[in-house]
Amino acid sequence: MLRMEDVDIAYGRTTVVHGVSIEVPADGVAAVMGHNGAGKTTLLRAAVGLLPARSGRILLDGEDVTALPPNRRVRRGLAYVPQGQQSFGQLTTAENLRVVADGRPRGAALVDEALDLFPALKGLLGRRAGLLSGGQRQQLAIARALITEPRLLILDEPTEGIQPSVVAEIERTILDLTRRGGLSVLLVEQHVGFALDAAGRYYVLAAGRVTAEGSGGTGAATDVRTAMAI
Amino acid sequence: MDVLVTQVFNGLSGGSILLLAALGLALTFGQMGVINMAHGEFIMAGAYTAFVMQQVLGAAGLSLLVSLPMAFLVGGLLGVLLEATLLRRMYHRPLDTLLVTWGVSLILQQLARDVFGTAGVDVPAPGWLSGPVEVLGFSFPRSRLFILALAIAAVVALSLALRLTPLGRRIRATVQNRQLAESSGISTRRTDVLTFFIGSGLAGVAGVVLTLMGSISSNLGTSYIVDAFLVVIVGGIGQIKGAVIAAFVLGTVQSWVEYSTTASIAKVILLALVVAFLQARPQGIFQVRTRSLA
Ligand SMILES: Nc1ncnc2c1ncn2[C@@H]1O[C@H](COP(=O)(O)OP(=O)(O)OP(=O)(O)O)[C@@H](O)[C@H]1O
Ligand SMILES: [Mg+2]
Numbered sequence: 001m002l003r004m005e006d007v008d009i010a011y012g013r014t015t016v017v018h019g020v021s022i023e024v025p026a027d028g029v030a031a032v033m034g035h036n037g038a039g040k041t042t043l044l045r046a047a048v049g050l051l052p053a054r055s056g057r058i059l060l061d062g063e064d065v066t067a068l069p070p071n072r073r074v075r076r077g078l079a080y081v082p083q084g085q086q087s088f089g090q091l092t093t094a095e096n097l098r099v100v101a102d103g104r105p106r107g108a109a110l111v112d113e114a115l116d117l118f119p120a121l122k123g124l125l126g127r128r129a130g131l132l133s134g135g136q137r138q139q140l141a142i143a144r145a146l147i148t149e150p151r152l153l154i155l156d157e158p159t160e161g162i163q164p165s166v167v168a169e170i171e172r173t174i175l176d177l178t179r180r181g182g183l184s185v186l187l188v189e190q191h192v193g194f195a196l197d198a199a200g201r202y203y204v205l206a207a208g209r210v211t212a213e214g215s216g217g218t219g220a221a222t223d224v225r226t227a228m229a230i
Numbered sequence: 231m232d233v234l235v236t237q238v239f240n241g242l243s244g245g246s247i248l249l250l251a252a253l254g255l256a257l258t259f260g261q262m263g264v265i266n267m268a269h270g271e272f273i274m275a276g277a278y279t280a281f282v283m284q285q286v287l288g289a290a291g292l293s294l295l296v297s298l299p300m301a302f303l304v305g306g307l308l309g310v311l312l313e314a315t316l317l318r319r320m321y322h323r324p325l326d327t328l329l330v331t332w333g334v335s336l337i338l339q340q341l342a343r344d345v346f347g348t349a350g351v352d353v354p355a356p357g358w359l360s361g362p363v364e365v366l367g368f369s370f371p372r373s374r375l376f377i378l379a380l381a382i383a384a385v386v387a388l389s390l391a392l393r394l395t396p397l398g399r400r401i402r403a404t405v406q407n408r409q410l411a412e413s414s415g416i417s418t419r420r421t422d423v424l425t426f427f428i429g430s431g432l433a434g435v436a437g438v439v440l441t442l443m444g445s446i447s448s449n450l451g452t453s454y455i456v457d458a459f460l461v462v463i464v465g466g467i468g469q470i471k472g473a474v475i476a477a478f479v480l481g482t483v484q485s486w487v488e489y490s491t492t493a494s495i496a497k498v499i500l501l502a503l504v505v506a507f508l509q510a511r512p513q514g515i516f517q518v519r520t521r522s523l524a
Contacts, residue, residue: 091403099403
């Protein structure tokens with residue numbers, strides 16, 4: 001579904017991701033783990049197109065999208081939930097969803113479906129997103145991403161800084177989505193247990209380089225914890 | 231009493247002119263952060279559009295009504311042209327933008343002089359707009375009432391469009407978080423162009439209105455651009471509501487100060503008041519409030 005081949009990413013003159021290659025299999029889940037500052041968010045932003053890859057290629061469904069702006073990648077089936085529960089704070093919850101649904105033939109139905117996944121949002125439709133709690137805003141962010149009917153969902157620490165009961169709900173929704181089929185997920189996650197539950201493939205990033213990778217299953221957790229301890 | 235009513239009316243009337251001149255800037259400067267010094271010349275282009283329409287159509291009443299949408303189109307297209315050729319390369323470079331658009335403004339002024347001559351031209355108001363309306367013994371010029379009504383209509387139309395239309399939602403989303411908008415599938419590029427079209431189109435409409443105030447010439451824009459920026463800054467960046475209040479407050483203050491001094495001293499006093507106000511409240515009348523930065 002998504003392949004990043006030998007990608008370098010830099011802020012100004014400082015290269016922070018060095019020659020990273022990852023692959024998200026069709027209908028599969030790949031998790032990227034690593035310590036704070038390892039370059040996980042940077043890698044995802046390049047996958048989405050918010051940062052240019054200084055070298056290397058990014059392929060979506062086998063097509064080279066390295067030069068496409070983010071909105072064109074979204075049109076090709078990619079959706080992104082950035083780190084930090086971001087939303088359009090001055091827009092209401094309903095407007096946050098509609099602004100993405102506008103112009104889509106099934107727009108209204110897609111909004112309803114997204115709300116069915118996160119019923120907690122139904123009572124908050126008229127409230128400005130900036131006034132929602134962090135957990136509510138994260139649910140809104142995932143709902144907004146799903147309205148574009150993605151085939152690849154990119155999630156950056158979707159449960160960071162959110163209270164445990166809501167974390168469980170968000171994790172359950174993500175797992176349900178991946179099991180429904182037709183959706184691949186690229187997940188950045190500090191919570192190794194959940195990441196490996198969800199993911200068929202994992203990568204450990206340290207200082208901008210892949211230091212361990214493999215497929216989930218027995219032994220993976222030990223491998224990841226060893227790689228992350230270094 | 232007479233003086234009070236007249237001054238209040240003058241304030242509202244002056245405010246409505248300021249508001250029309252500033253409304254487009256509230257979008258392009260207030261929302262997009264582009265310092266477009268050529269905004270004044272888009273106003274001028276709107277005024278000359280009214281002049282040309284009157285040459286072509288003759289009848290003052292019809293040509294005024296046709297001029298309003300035409301000037302919106304002319305202003306809007308000039309804006310899109312400027313955005314697509316120059317500005318798109320210099321977002322986040324305010325100084326470059328300022329210098330380049332200043333240059334464009336000088337070029338447009340020269341162009342206007344070449345085409346329409348250096349002398350001012352008149353666009354006579356239609357019969358139904360000349361003369362005063364008598365209310366309770368006070369007389370108000372019809373043209374001023376028309377301008378006031380048009381300013382209110384423009385604000386209402388813009389607010390509704392921003393609030394209720396898909397494009398309006400896209401504009402607000404892009405203004406608030408460009409990267410999030412782009413990565414949610416919104417073409418921020420296209421949104422920028424359309425925002426610029428609307429903002430510059432509103433300048434064109436302001437130009438038509440200014441033909442009701444007197445003769446027009448190539449330096450029409452220069453006399454309004456500074457005031458228009460003041461309105462947007464005092465109103466608070468990114469707030470249409472703030473621009474509305476700022477325009478009427480500045481219009482009222484100006485009319486009172488002008489009443490007790492002269493026009494040029496009034497300008498100085500007004501500027502001093504604005505500077506003092508911004509010292510006390512740098513964010514303007516309104517600021518964006520949210521629970522988080524997002
Ligand atoms: N805009 C920026 N300009 C310069 N350096 C940056 C910028 N954003 C991030 N960095 C640097 O790039 C490196 C990787 O940052 P990144 O945000 O990708 O880390 P991360 O793995 O997502 O960390 P976290 O787990 O804390 O989210 C860090 O050293 C960071 O300081
Ligand atoms: Mg991060």
